[in-house]
Amino acid sequence: MALMPTEKFYVLTEDVPRELLKLGGDGIRKCYQCGTCTAICPNSEIQTVRVRRLIKKIQLGAKDGVLGDPTPWTCYFCGDCNATCPKDATPGYIMDSARKYQIINYSILKLGKLFYNKLSMALAFIVMTAIGLLGIMVWPGSLSELDLGRADIYSFMGSELIHEIGLWLLAYVILVTLANIFNMYRYMRKAYQGKNTNASLWIKELFYTIKEALFQSRLRCQKGTSYRYLSHLSIFWGFILTFAATGTHFIWLMLYPGTSEPSYITYAARILGIIGGILLIYGSVYYVIHRLKKDDVYAERTYLPDWWFLSLITVIAITGFLTTSGVYLNAPILTYASYGVHLMAVFYLIVSAPFSKFAHLIYRPLALWFAKVWEGEI
């Protein structure tokens, strides 16, 4: 086998394996590169997906190689690799740690780092709570007209206020996410240097990606994951529907400000919201239970970022339900308490969105898209 004629060398950085160890990739201390994981992985049908190769890059410290590898985002943690690995090197968890590593390193200013360290996370939490509480208490238009006799969420915080804060937060999320995505693209492009693609391939694979994102059939096909599949799909669709519900409501209020009377649009939104809420509760509670019982392969270990994301979703879902119940039952204290918590939780979720596990919502489809487009060139 002749040496490649390119002058490109993989640059090795020492901190890579150590970083990944901290993120849960302890299996890199065991892997002897047999290739079983790649061979058992259902995603290896996509030629750019190579579990073993990624682990090798991590072990050697090829940072650009690790950051430019779409493999971890195609992984649904079916656990087959863990089960067949002869060294018990838990490749599934190495993929998990690679995802976190990529989230951290794609994030602008490497802000993601804050969310993967207990101390900095605690600090970030305190800061966000302070800002949030301050905002609730001090921001004009909030809490000032709290109606204690009736459950009126708009007396807790005015709709225009929520609208405004929402828009700011949305802008923040979009901008930061775009910056992060750009980083991801840059690393991945570098890894597939010198390969040409054409526009029609991009469009064809885009359809594939969107379909996969919406229906997640690749997870369904994986062994023993039928309930997981349903639960994960629930969370996803739960989020989409509640987001759509809230979004529709905002847009309605934006177009028709000042009305607090329901119309058929708002009813539709509410129904969407309720369905979404139920799906979210089902999915998140399913995962909480399994992670507490540790009775499935992905649930054996739960790291701080996992709990952060999962508990926020669960809290949002439950408090959303409680708030809506409170409104219908006209129980003001229940309503305001749960609504306050709900708003805080949403706030945490959105602020941390580009840096937390939530980011997989965008990274997964993108990576899959890149992986499919560049697959033909391998």
Next chain:
Amino acid sequence: MSEEVRGSEDIRIGVYVCHCGLNIAGVINVKELVEYAKTLPNVVVAKEYIFMCSSPGQNLIKEDIEQYKLNRIVIAACGPEMHEPTFRAAVSEAGLNPFLIDLIAIREGSSWVHYDDPKRATEKAKDMIRMSVARVRNLEPLEKIKGEVKHEALVVGGGVAGLTAALDLANRGFDVHLVEKRPTLGGHTAMMGVLNWEGRRLSGREIVRTLIKMVKDNPKIKVYTNSEVVKVDGSIGNFKITVMRKPRYVNERCNLCGKCEEVCPVSVPDEYEYGIKKRKAIYLPYSGAYPERYVIDPNSCTFCGKCVEVCPVNAIDLNEKEGEISLNVGAIVMTLGHDEYEPAIGEYGYGLSKNVITLSQLKRYLSDDGPTKGELLVNGTKPKNIVFISCVGSLGTTPHANQYCSRTCCMAALSEMLHLKSKYPDANIFYVHKDIRVYGKDEKLYWEAIDNLIKFVRFDEPPKVSIDGNKTFVDVYESTLQERILIPADLVVLVTGMTPIKEVDAVRSLFKVGCGGDGFLKELHLKLNPVESLTGGIFLAGTATGPKSVAESIIAGSAAAVKASILLAKDHIEVEPLIAEVDESKCSGCGICVSICPFNAISMQKREDGTRYSKIDPLLCEGCGTCIAACPSAAIQQYGYKDKQIIPQILAVFGR
């Protein structure tokens, strides 16, 4: 050997056909064979029996010898492998010379292979019996050849294999002469640092120290260091050895004060430290060496005499002459050891940069008893990036590399990497390798190395080492990543293999021991006789036959000792007389037989008139017949298979 007068003897042959249960009788018509045999000339009696090898069968023969005065026996039964000795013993008991029988395998040769054609099988068996009768008619009585056995052993080489063999033989009760070419015992193991084998960690010096102490305390072992064997005569059971003791120039008055060393003007690379430091021409090999005494290296000494002047106990004598010692031993154990592969200048940057060293040199640096007391400094600082390159000089990776695998390098390299990592936890250690060839329980060394984040870089194409000032770079194509990697190395460690010792050809021709294609000494049989040579009485152990670990060398030393013990425990050896003999009068002195004999049993002798003839040592000859076939003068015949015995056998095929 006695030879009976031919022609006047009345040949009386008894033929016995065995049924072998149904193995023969189930196919061949045994009665027909018996009747046929009776018709053959000189056959006095022909009988059949169901199992000739059984006691009644043997008794039948014995009684008939007595009753019919039989003096030749043909047994048509199974092959000679199992029962020839049985029948030889039986006829012996009846007073007949055991070499006057022939066992013809009508079972393997006829009934078993022609089970589907009984008629022709019977005919074939008749032919076989006729041939056997023709042969046996011309057999001569022979006596086993006796050789004396001296109950002393010579062990050549004082490394761990030789020390172990010497101890086992001495404990078994034999006097042992242990000859070592260096001024000290211990071989490579003493220079090794710490070794790690199957979970046991021990320093090489400690192993050697333990063995040397036992040798010192054993009165049956005589040690001759700084000595070499220069002449070997004789053969199995009776070797006459001449040992040349090279002068040490320092006698036992030496008190290790070291004053001589201080004033010595000559500095040369210290071979006991693999050249990483220098020693003087007068030096102590290492602390704990045996004998623990200074020695002068005559190849570098200028004989200026400064050391003599300062020696407080007058231990130095520059006029010491070499001495000759004559030994007479029954068995020889060759434990010559090995040399390390020396990379060529420029091979992976070796010799072009002081940052490219061999694994052995690294082990000396990291050893507590080494020249840097275990501290490794590269360019004055602790090393950061250390790259080990495996298979240097092995697996044909470079043009003058050997083809064979050196077996122990992977385990040694991994062990040292772990040692390095424990001393310098921040170091980045790379192992640039082909295969990871630890085996058995040492697999855990590999797992431990991965656990310690040692980086494994696999190559098919050998890496390139480039030197830029005092920076070194290793450029390698990682075959499992399919990417090229450039590693800036502070230190490059070449993991080199073992080679036979440089004097191997000279030494083995002295002893008439062969070598294999890889240059290492050749065993009698690679699988089942791994510690015996093709020369009777000479045994092989340790790395002299091929790369192996210290533990494996120790085991081999004991195994060679047991083979030697089997020989030495006898009062005399007895060899089967079915050997070849040269008829001097026919020999033309061409020497073909000498070169062709696989057992080195033939040597050329000179007559007074200058002509030569070859002579076969009856104790070494295995009766293979190769020399007989090769001799252009038909001067060699084999007892039991002489022309006059074989040719009638051949002619008998045609019914004559």
Next chain:
Amino acid sequence: MKPVAVIGGGIAGIQAALDLANQGIKVYLIERTPSIGGRMAQLDKTFPTLDCSMCILTPRMVEVARNKNIELLTYCDLIDLKGSVGNFKLKVRKKPRYVDVDKCTGCMVCFKYCPSKVPDEYNEGMSERKAIYIPFPQSVPLKATIDAEHCLWFQKGICRNCEKFCPAKAINYDQKPEDIELDVAAVIFATGYELIMDAEFLREQYGYSRYANVYTNLEYERIVSATGPTGGEIIRRSDKAHPKRIAFIQCVCSRDARINPNCSSICCMASVKEAILTKEHMHDVDVTVFYMDLRAFGKGYQEFYDRAKQEFGIRFVRSKPAKIVEDPSTKNLIVYYEDTQSSKFVKEEFDMVVLAVGVRPVKPDSFIPMSEDSFAQLKDPIMEPVSSPIPGIFVIGMLSGSKDIPDSVVQAGAAAMKASLIAVSH
């Protein structure tokens, strides 16, 4: 001089017995099966010399039988071991063969008439022997044995055909086990190995015993052997056809954290050898060996491996296949693997798959301390590598660690040396 006992009649035990007996020391060679020979008797050819295994083994077996100093106790179990160095008391149970060994001549007539068929251990269960049997034709001693568990007389009270037809009148159903006591100076254990047949794992991951055309290395060894169940024809179980594509998978149940972390040392070379033999048997067969590290570390091994690649065109792929799926119509096997040298994910079809299963010792009933890795404990792996921690007891061959034939033979010599020192001083 006191006698020495050797437990186990494989090549290591045989060599140890010979090295002791040839010094004039009496040896009891105790073997639990009806014949000595062990695993080496099951091999076709040995690596790297491609010697016919039986051809180089049988002369030693015959030497053992002939040697006046060796008392061969086959079909015997060691049931007790007491005492200390120089004075070990062994209790050995001579299991009844139900055949009088003084009369039996090994003529093998009785087999023809025995109606009871048993899976033949010598052929790894791939053929059948009778309840009265001789393990293999070159057995030493060449005496018949009745396997009572499968004999119709002992199980159902019928038959007794062998008794009727034996020409030497050697059958004796009334034999009883006989316990004998031996007083020896030292004991050498050489009880050999078995494959690590983790049935569930082999079945699930590689389809062994589920798919017809998946074999273990020992089974394949018998198939290529002329004395094996197919007469040396390489044909597959499902359709008796000659396979055109054969895969060898290395490190099955070895180098595996879940089953056995040790390397089994010999399987790489055994598979290379079997691959070469396959090519010698059939010229138009494609042989692929899936390995992680091809451990050709011994003398002559690398050269043998080079020959396999260059002369025989055997393909070596650095990969550990993850699973095997059977094509139900052809019974071919689809092997899923990643070729790590090219990072390609491949699903390749083969006609036959041979698993190189790892080895572990046949445990000698806890007379000697064993390690957690299933091998016998050694007193000191470097300084006293054939001694068990109990003085006077030695452990050699596969019992103390996976190793090839030369290493077993050398260890046998070393243990015989040490044992002889004890024997002559008592």
